Amino acid sequence: MATFMAPENAEAKQAVADAATEVAAEVTKAPLPPVETAHPWAMPTAASTFAEDTDALYYFITALDTVFFVIIMGAMGYFMWKYRRRSKDQKTSSITHSGIVEFLWSAIPTVLLLVIFVWGECDFVKQSVPPADALDVRVTGQKWYWTVEYPKYPGVSLSSSTEEPALTLMVPKDKPVRLTMTSTDVIHSFYVPAFRVKRDVVPGRYTQIWFQATRVGEFNLFCTEYCGDLHSQMTGVVKVLEPDNFERALIAAGILEKEDGESLAAYGERVYRRRGCAACHSVEGKDGIGPAWNGLYGRTESLTDGTTVKADDEYIKNSIYEPNSQIVAGYSPQMPSYQGLLDEEQVTAVIEYIKTLK
Numbered sequence: 469m470a471t472f473m474a475p476e477n478a479e480a481k482q483a484v485a486d487a488a489t490e491v492a493a494e495v496t497k498a499p500l501p502p503v504e505t506a507h508p509w510a511m512p513t514a515a516s517t518f519a520e521d522t523d524a525l526y527y528f529i530t531a532l533d534t535v536f537f538v539i540i541m542g543a544m545g546y547f548m549w550k551y552r553r554r555s556k557d558q559k560t561s562s563i564t565h566s567g568i569v570e571f572l573w574s575a576i577p578t579v580l581l582l583v584i585f586v587w588g589e590c591d592f593v594k595q596s597v598p599p600a601d602a603l604d605v606r607v608t609g610q611k612w613y614w615t616v617e618y619p620k621y622p623g624v625s626l627s628s629s630t631e632e633p634a635l636t637l638m639v640p641k642d643k644p645v646r647l648t649m650t651s652t653d654v655i656h657s658f659y660v661p662a663f664r665v666k667r668d669v670v671p672g673r674y675t676q677i678w679f680q681a682t683r684v685g686e687f688n689l690f691c692t693e694y695c696g697d698l699h700s701q702m703t704g705v706v707k708v709l710e711p712d713n714f715e716r717a718l719i720a721a722g723i724l725e726k727e728d729g730e731s732l733a734a735y736g737e738r739v740y741r742r743r744g745c746a747a748c749h750s751v752e753g754k755d756g757i758g759p760a761w762n763g764l765y766g767r768t769e770s771l772t773d774g775t776t777v778k779a780d781d782e783y784i785k786n787s788i789y790e791p792n793s794q795i796v797a798g799y800s801p802q803m804p805s806y807q808g809l810l811d812e813e814q815v816t817a818v819i820e821y822i823k824t825l826k
Protein backbone atom coordinates (compact mmCIF):
# COMPACT_ATOMS: atom_id res chain seq x y z
CA MET A 469 0.00 0.00 0.00
CA ALA A 470 1.35 3.42 -0.92
CA THR A 471 1.83 5.61 2.09
CA PHE A 472 0.74 9.19 1.83
CA MET A 473 3.43 11.79 2.45
CA ALA A 474 3.15 15.52 2.56
CA PRO A 475 3.90 16.47 -1.02
CA GLU A 476 7.16 18.40 -1.08
CA ASN A 477 7.03 19.74 -4.57
CA ALA A 478 4.55 20.38 -7.32
CA GLU A 479 5.30 17.07 -9.05
CA ALA A 480 4.68 14.96 -5.97
CA LYS A 481 1.55 16.94 -5.32
CA GLN A 482 0.34 16.32 -8.83
CA ALA A 483 1.04 12.59 -8.42
CA VAL A 484 -1.05 12.45 -5.27
CA ALA A 485 -3.81 14.39 -6.98
CA ASP A 486 -3.78 12.00 -9.96
CA ALA A 487 -3.89 8.94 -7.74
CA ALA A 488 -6.68 10.53 -5.77
CA THR A 489 -8.76 11.30 -8.87
CA GLU A 490 -8.20 7.76 -10.12
CA VAL A 491 -9.43 6.20 -6.89
CA ALA A 492 -12.29 8.67 -6.61
CA ALA A 493 -13.39 7.57 -10.08
CA GLU A 494 -13.18 3.91 -9.05
CA VAL A 495 -15.09 4.55 -5.88
CA THR A 496 -17.86 6.43 -7.68
CA LYS A 497 -18.02 3.87 -10.48
CA ALA A 498 -18.65 1.05 -8.05
CA PRO A 499 -20.82 2.55 -5.34
CA LEU A 500 -20.50 0.76 -2.03
CA PRO A 501 -23.23 -1.72 -1.30
CA PRO A 502 -25.94 -0.23 0.89
CA VAL A 503 -26.00 -2.98 3.46
CA GLU A 504 -28.41 -1.68 6.06
CA THR A 505 -31.35 -3.98 6.74
CA ALA A 506 -34.75 -2.37 6.58
CA HIS A 507 -36.72 -5.10 8.26
CA PRO A 508 -38.65 -3.68 11.21
CA TRP A 509 -38.20 -6.80 13.34
CA ALA A 510 -34.53 -7.34 12.61
CA MET A 511 -31.62 -5.86 14.50
CA PRO A 512 -29.74 -3.14 12.63
CA THR A 513 -26.99 -4.43 10.34
CA ALA A 514 -23.98 -5.58 12.34
CA ALA A 515 -20.83 -3.89 11.07
CA SER A 516 -18.47 -3.44 14.00
CA THR A 517 -16.70 -5.63 16.52
CA PHE A 518 -19.13 -4.39 19.21
CA ALA A 519 -22.25 -5.51 17.41
CA GLU A 520 -22.13 -9.18 18.34
CA ASP A 521 -21.57 -8.60 22.07
CA THR A 522 -24.18 -5.87 22.32
CA ASP A 523 -26.74 -7.98 20.47
CA ALA A 524 -25.97 -11.06 22.60
CA LEU A 525 -26.76 -9.13 25.78
CA TYR A 526 -29.88 -7.71 24.19
CA TYR A 527 -31.07 -11.17 23.17
CA PHE A 528 -30.27 -12.53 26.65
CA ILE A 529 -32.37 -9.84 28.35
CA THR A 530 -35.21 -10.32 25.87
CA ALA A 531 -35.18 -14.11 26.37
CA LEU A 532 -35.13 -13.69 30.14
CA ASP A 533 -38.07 -11.27 29.97
CA THR A 534 -40.00 -13.69 27.78
CA VAL A 535 -39.44 -16.65 30.13
CA PHE A 536 -40.51 -14.68 33.20
CA PHE A 537 -43.46 -13.13 31.39
CA VAL A 538 -44.75 -16.61 30.53
CA ILE A 539 -44.12 -18.00 34.03
CA ILE A 540 -45.71 -15.07 35.87
CA MET A 541 -48.69 -14.56 33.59
CA GLY A 542 -49.23 -18.34 33.38
CA ALA A 543 -49.18 -18.74 37.17
CA MET A 544 -51.52 -15.77 37.58
CA GLY A 545 -54.03 -17.19 35.12
CA TYR A 546 -53.81 -20.63 36.64
CA PHE A 547 -54.38 -19.34 40.20
CA MET A 548 -57.28 -17.14 39.12
CA TRP A 549 -58.92 -20.19 37.71
CA LYS A 550 -57.97 -22.60 40.54
CA TYR A 551 -58.98 -20.33 43.43
CA ARG A 552 -61.99 -18.75 41.81
CA ARG A 553 -65.01 -18.05 44.01
CA ARG A 554 -67.26 -21.06 43.88
CA SER A 555 -70.35 -19.92 45.77
CA LYS A 556 -71.84 -16.64 47.00
CA ASP A 557 -71.11 -17.18 50.68
CA GLN A 558 -67.60 -18.58 50.28
CA LYS A 559 -65.10 -16.91 52.67
CA THR A 560 -61.44 -16.20 51.81
CA SER A 561 -59.26 -18.48 53.90
CA SER A 562 -56.63 -16.72 55.98
CA ILE A 563 -53.15 -17.29 54.62
CA THR A 564 -50.07 -15.56 56.09
CA HIS A 565 -46.84 -15.92 54.13
CA SER A 566 -44.18 -18.34 52.95
CA GLY A 567 -40.55 -17.59 53.92
CA ILE A 568 -39.15 -19.86 51.23
CA VAL A 569 -41.16 -18.33 48.39
CA GLU A 570 -40.30 -14.79 49.49
CA PHE A 571 -36.63 -15.65 49.69
CA LEU A 572 -36.67 -17.15 46.21
CA TRP A 573 -38.46 -14.23 44.57
CA SER A 574 -35.81 -11.91 45.96
CA ALA A 575 -32.73 -14.08 45.48
CA ILE A 576 -33.33 -15.28 41.90
CA PRO A 577 -33.87 -11.79 40.41
CA THR A 578 -30.86 -10.48 42.37
CA VAL A 579 -28.59 -13.09 40.82
CA LEU A 580 -30.02 -12.48 37.33
CA LEU A 581 -29.65 -8.71 37.66
CA LEU A 582 -26.06 -9.14 38.79
CA VAL A 583 -25.36 -11.28 35.73
CA ILE A 584 -26.78 -8.52 33.51
CA PHE A 585 -24.79 -5.88 35.37
CA VAL A 586 -21.43 -7.67 35.16
CA TRP A 587 -21.99 -8.58 31.50
CA GLY A 588 -22.96 -4.99 30.63
CA GLU A 589 -20.09 -3.54 32.65
CA CYS A 590 -17.53 -5.70 30.82
CA ASP A 591 -18.86 -4.55 27.45
CA PHE A 592 -19.01 -0.95 28.64
CA VAL A 593 -15.38 -0.97 29.76
CA LYS A 594 -14.29 -2.52 26.47
CA GLN A 595 -16.22 0.11 24.51
CA SER A 596 -14.88 2.98 26.63
CA VAL A 597 -11.16 2.35 26.22
CA PRO A 598 -9.87 2.89 22.68
CA PRO A 599 -6.72 0.98 21.66
CA ALA A 600 -3.56 3.11 21.56
CA ASP A 601 -3.02 2.57 17.83
CA ALA A 602 -6.49 3.82 16.83
CA LEU A 603 -6.85 6.24 13.91
CA ASP A 604 -7.73 9.67 15.31
CA VAL A 605 -10.72 11.53 13.93
CA ARG A 606 -12.10 14.89 15.11
CA VAL A 607 -15.85 15.30 14.86
CA THR A 608 -17.64 18.62 15.25
CA GLY A 609 -21.40 18.84 15.45
CA GLN A 610 -23.18 22.05 14.60
CA LYS A 611 -26.67 22.99 13.52
CA TRP A 612 -27.33 20.84 11.43
CA TYR A 613 -24.39 19.02 10.03
CA TRP A 614 -21.21 17.22 10.98
CA THR A 615 -17.64 18.16 10.14
CA VAL A 616 -14.92 15.54 10.30
CA GLU A 617 -11.17 16.11 10.31
CA TYR A 618 -8.22 13.75 10.36
CA PRO A 619 -5.18 15.06 12.29
CA LYS A 620 -3.02 12.50 10.47
CA TYR A 621 -4.04 14.01 7.11
CA PRO A 622 -3.86 17.80 7.47
CA GLY A 623 -6.20 19.68 5.17
CA VAL A 624 -8.54 16.74 4.75
CA SER A 625 -12.01 17.51 5.97
CA LEU A 626 -15.41 15.98 5.24
CA SER A 627 -18.81 17.26 6.12
CA SER A 628 -22.44 16.36 5.82
CA SER A 629 -25.01 18.96 5.10
CA THR A 630 -28.70 18.56 4.56
CA GLU A 631 -28.07 18.97 0.81
CA GLU A 632 -25.28 16.49 0.47
CA PRO A 633 -25.15 13.91 3.24
CA ALA A 634 -22.90 11.63 1.24
CA LEU A 635 -19.50 12.07 2.76
CA THR A 636 -19.63 12.39 6.49
CA LEU A 637 -17.05 9.92 7.67
CA MET A 638 -14.71 7.54 5.91
CA VAL A 639 -12.98 4.80 7.85
CA PRO A 640 -10.89 1.75 6.98
CA LYS A 641 -12.22 -1.73 7.61
CA ASP A 642 -10.63 -3.79 10.42
CA LYS A 643 -8.77 -0.85 12.01
CA PRO A 644 -9.73 0.78 15.30
CA VAL A 645 -10.96 4.36 14.93
CA ARG A 646 -11.26 6.86 17.77
CA LEU A 647 -13.62 9.82 17.46
CA THR A 648 -13.02 12.88 19.62
CA MET A 649 -16.18 14.94 19.42
CA THR A 650 -17.41 18.37 20.36
CA SER A 651 -20.14 20.80 19.38
CA THR A 652 -20.04 24.50 18.52
CA ASP A 653 -23.62 25.25 19.56
CA VAL A 654 -26.06 22.89 21.28
CA ILE A 655 -25.98 19.27 22.37
CA HIS A 656 -26.00 16.77 19.50
CA SER A 657 -25.54 13.04 19.65
CA PHE A 658 -23.52 10.86 17.30
CA TYR A 659 -25.18 7.54 16.54
CA VAL A 660 -24.21 4.81 14.07
CA PRO A 661 -26.66 1.94 14.62
CA ALA A 662 -24.66 -0.55 12.53
CA PHE A 663 -21.65 -0.02 14.81
CA ARG A 664 -23.74 0.05 18.01
CA VAL A 665 -22.08 3.28 19.13
CA LYS A 666 -23.81 6.41 20.37
CA ARG A 667 -22.61 9.33 22.45
CA ASP A 668 -23.64 12.90 23.18
CA VAL A 669 -21.64 15.66 21.51
CA VAL A 670 -21.54 18.56 23.94
CA PRO A 671 -20.42 22.20 23.52
CA GLY A 672 -17.38 23.10 25.63
CA ARG A 673 -16.45 19.50 26.24
CA TYR A 674 -14.86 16.58 24.41
CA THR A 675 -16.46 13.16 24.32
CA GLN A 676 -14.97 10.04 22.79
CA ILE A 677 -16.09 6.84 21.18
CA TRP A 678 -14.22 4.19 19.27
CA PHE A 679 -15.13 1.30 17.03
CA GLN A 680 -13.66 -1.14 14.55
CA ALA A 681 -15.69 -1.67 11.40
CA THR A 682 -15.97 -5.21 10.08
CA ARG A 683 -17.77 -4.71 6.77
CA VAL A 684 -17.22 -2.60 3.71
CA GLY A 685 -20.24 -0.49 2.84
CA GLU A 686 -22.29 2.59 3.63
CA PHE A 687 -23.98 2.98 6.96
CA ASN A 688 -26.39 5.50 8.40
CA LEU A 689 -25.37 8.20 10.83
CA PHE A 690 -27.99 9.99 12.91
CA CYS A 691 -28.07 12.84 15.37
CA THR A 692 -30.09 11.52 18.28
CA GLU A 693 -30.40 14.61 20.44
CA TYR A 694 -33.17 17.03 19.57
CA CYS A 695 -31.15 20.06 18.45
CA GLY A 696 -33.58 22.41 16.68
CA ASP A 697 -35.56 22.91 13.48
CA LEU A 698 -33.63 20.64 11.15
CA HIS A 699 -32.63 18.01 13.70
CA SER A 700 -34.34 15.26 11.75
CA GLN A 701 -32.23 16.11 8.71
CA MET A 702 -28.94 15.97 10.59
CA THR A 703 -28.05 12.65 9.05
CA GLY A 704 -25.03 11.37 7.20
CA VAL A 705 -23.31 8.38 5.73
CA VAL A 706 -20.35 6.47 7.12
CA LYS A 707 -18.27 4.80 4.42
CA VAL A 708 -16.16 1.81 5.34
CA LEU A 709 -13.45 1.09 2.78
CA GLU A 710 -10.82 -1.60 2.31
CA PRO A 711 -7.68 -0.41 4.13
CA ASP A 712 -5.77 -0.41 0.82
CA ASN A 713 -8.15 2.10 -0.75
CA PHE A 714 -8.86 4.11 2.33
CA GLU A 715 -6.00 6.57 2.36
CA ARG A 716 -6.18 7.63 -1.27
CA ALA A 717 -9.97 7.72 -1.35
CA LEU A 718 -10.03 9.84 1.78
CA ILE A 719 -7.59 12.34 0.35
CA ALA A 720 -9.51 12.47 -2.92
CA ALA A 721 -12.77 13.09 -1.10
CA GLY A 722 -11.53 15.31 1.66
CA ILE A 723 -9.32 17.99 0.21
CA LEU A 724 -11.18 21.17 -0.59
CA GLU A 725 -8.74 23.15 -2.70
CA LYS A 726 -9.24 25.07 -5.87
CA GLU A 727 -8.43 22.78 -8.75
CA ASP A 728 -6.32 23.90 -11.70
CA GLY A 729 -8.52 25.44 -14.35
CA GLU A 730 -11.55 25.55 -12.07
CA SER A 731 -13.31 28.91 -12.00
CA LEU A 732 -13.60 30.72 -8.68
CA ALA A 733 -17.39 30.54 -8.86
CA ALA A 734 -17.33 26.76 -9.38
CA TYR A 735 -14.94 26.42 -6.47
CA GLY A 736 -17.29 28.62 -4.43
CA GLU A 737 -20.16 26.30 -5.18
CA ARG A 738 -18.14 23.36 -3.86
CA VAL A 739 -17.39 25.33 -0.71
CA TYR A 740 -21.14 26.06 -0.37
CA ARG A 741 -22.00 22.35 -0.59
CA ARG A 742 -19.11 20.92 1.35
CA ARG A 743 -18.87 23.38 4.22
CA GLY A 744 -22.47 23.18 5.34
CA CYS A 745 -23.80 26.50 3.99
CA ALA A 746 -26.41 24.49 2.07
CA ALA A 747 -27.97 23.43 5.36
CA CYS A 748 -29.35 26.93 5.89
CA HIS A 749 -29.05 28.82 2.60
CA SER A 750 -30.87 27.88 -0.58
CA VAL A 751 -29.82 29.23 -3.95
CA GLU A 752 -33.25 29.01 -5.59
CA GLY A 753 -35.14 31.62 -3.66
CA LYS A 754 -36.51 29.49 -0.85
CA ASP A 755 -35.67 31.21 2.42
CA GLY A 756 -34.60 28.68 5.05
CA ILE A 757 -32.95 29.22 8.38
CA GLY A 758 -30.92 31.86 6.57
CA PRO A 759 -31.79 34.08 3.56
CA ALA A 760 -31.61 32.55 0.07
CA TRP A 761 -28.54 33.61 -1.87
CA ASN A 762 -29.94 34.34 -5.29
CA GLY A 763 -30.24 38.03 -6.02
CA LEU A 764 -28.25 38.76 -2.87
CA TYR A 765 -25.23 40.40 -4.46
CA GLY A 766 -25.69 44.13 -4.82
CA ARG A 767 -29.12 44.37 -3.20
CA THR A 768 -29.83 46.56 -0.20
CA GLU A 769 -30.29 44.56 3.01
CA SER A 770 -32.29 45.80 6.00
CA LEU A 771 -30.70 44.84 9.28
CA THR A 772 -32.31 44.20 12.67
CA ASP A 773 -30.80 47.40 14.05
CA GLY A 774 -32.87 49.40 11.55
CA THR A 775 -29.98 50.36 9.26
CA THR A 776 -29.52 49.24 5.70
CA VAL A 777 -26.40 48.04 3.96
CA LYS A 778 -25.44 47.25 0.39
CA ALA A 779 -24.57 43.57 -0.06
CA ASP A 780 -21.10 44.00 -1.52
CA ASP A 781 -17.93 41.93 -1.12
CA GLU A 782 -17.09 43.49 2.22
CA TYR A 783 -20.56 42.87 3.66
CA ILE A 784 -20.61 39.22 2.55
CA LYS A 785 -17.15 38.59 3.91
CA ASN A 786 -18.18 40.12 7.20
CA SER A 787 -21.35 38.03 7.24
CA ILE A 788 -19.21 34.90 7.00
CA TYR A 789 -16.51 35.77 9.52
CA GLU A 790 -18.66 37.73 11.99
CA PRO A 791 -22.25 36.76 11.28
CA ASN A 792 -23.61 38.26 14.46
CA SER A 793 -22.32 41.78 13.86
CA GLN A 794 -24.92 42.48 11.13
CA ILE A 795 -28.13 40.48 11.39
CA VAL A 796 -30.50 40.52 8.44
CA ALA A 797 -33.97 41.77 9.47
CA GLY A 798 -36.40 38.90 9.96
CA TYR A 799 -33.70 36.38 10.93
CA SER A 800 -32.24 35.24 14.21
CA PRO A 801 -28.50 35.05 14.89
CA GLN A 802 -28.18 31.34 14.17
CA MET A 803 -25.20 31.34 11.86
CA PRO A 804 -21.89 30.07 13.28
CA SER A 805 -18.77 32.10 12.54
CA TYR A 806 -16.49 30.64 9.89
CA GLN A 807 -13.44 32.52 11.16
CA GLY A 808 -10.55 30.04 10.91
CA LEU A 809 -12.68 27.53 8.99
CA LEU A 810 -12.73 29.20 5.58
CA ASP A 811 -9.63 30.91 4.25
CA GLU A 812 -9.63 34.15 2.24
CA GLU A 813 -9.57 32.33 -1.10
CA GLN A 814 -12.60 30.26 -0.14
CA VAL A 815 -14.50 33.34 0.98
CA THR A 816 -13.65 35.08 -2.30
CA ALA A 817 -14.83 31.99 -4.17
CA VAL A 818 -18.14 32.03 -2.26
CA ILE A 819 -18.59 35.70 -3.15
CA GLU A 820 -17.94 34.93 -6.83
CA TYR A 821 -20.45 32.09 -6.62
CA ILE A 822 -23.09 34.36 -5.04
CA LYS A 823 -22.53 36.88 -7.87
CA THR A 824 -23.59 34.21 -10.38
CA LEU A 825 -26.90 33.56 -8.58
CA LYS A 826 -29.61 35.75 -10.06
Ligand code: HEC
Pocket residue numbers: 611612739740743744745746747748749757758759760764769779784785787788791792794795796799800801802803804806810818
Ligand atom coordinates in the same frame (compact mmCIF):
# COMPACT_ATOMS: atom_id res chain seq x y z
C1 HEC B 1 -27.06 27.26 10.96
C2 HEC B 1 -27.51 27.91 9.79
C3 HEC B 1 -26.48 28.62 8.91
C4 HEC B 1 -25.36 28.09 8.28
C5 HEC B 1 -24.81 26.67 8.41
C6 HEC B 1 -24.80 29.15 7.48
N1 HEC B 1 -25.54 30.27 7.63
FE1 HEC B 1 -25.22 32.06 6.70
N2 HEC B 1 -26.82 32.89 7.68
C7 HEC B 1 -27.66 32.21 8.54
C8 HEC B 1 -28.66 33.14 9.07
C9 HEC B 1 -29.76 32.78 10.07
C10 HEC B 1 -28.41 34.38 8.47
C11 HEC B 1 -29.20 35.68 8.70
C12 HEC B 1 -28.81 36.32 9.99
C13 HEC B 1 -27.46 36.95 9.92
O1 HEC B 1 -27.29 37.90 9.13
O2 HEC B 1 -26.57 36.51 10.65
C14 HEC B 1 -27.25 34.18 7.59
C15 HEC B 1 -26.69 35.17 6.79
C16 HEC B 1 -25.67 34.99 5.87
C17 HEC B 1 -25.23 35.96 4.91
C18 HEC B 1 -25.87 37.33 4.69
C19 HEC B 1 -27.08 37.06 3.83
C20 HEC B 1 -27.92 38.26 3.47
O3 HEC B 1 -29.00 38.02 2.87
O4 HEC B 1 -27.55 39.39 3.79
C21 HEC B 1 -24.21 35.39 4.20
C22 HEC B 1 -23.40 36.02 3.06
C23 HEC B 1 -24.01 34.06 4.74
N3 HEC B 1 -24.92 33.84 5.74
C24 HEC B 1 -23.02 33.18 4.29
C25 HEC B 1 -22.87 31.87 4.74
C26 HEC B 1 -21.83 30.96 4.28
C27 HEC B 1 -20.77 31.30 3.26
C28 HEC B 1 -22.01 29.79 4.95
C29 HEC B 1 -21.19 28.50 4.85
C30 HEC B 1 -19.77 28.61 4.86
C31 HEC B 1 -23.16 29.96 5.84
N4 HEC B 1 -23.65 31.24 5.69
C32 HEC B 1 -23.66 28.99 6.69
C33 HEC B 1 -27.58 30.88 8.89
C34 HEC B 1 -26.58 30.00 8.48
Ligand SMILES: [Cu+2]
Pocket residue numbers: 609612655656657691692693694695699702
Ligand atom coordinates in the same frame (compact mmCIF):
# COMPACT_ATOMS: atom_id res chain seq x y z
CU1 LIG C 1 -28.02 17.53 16.15
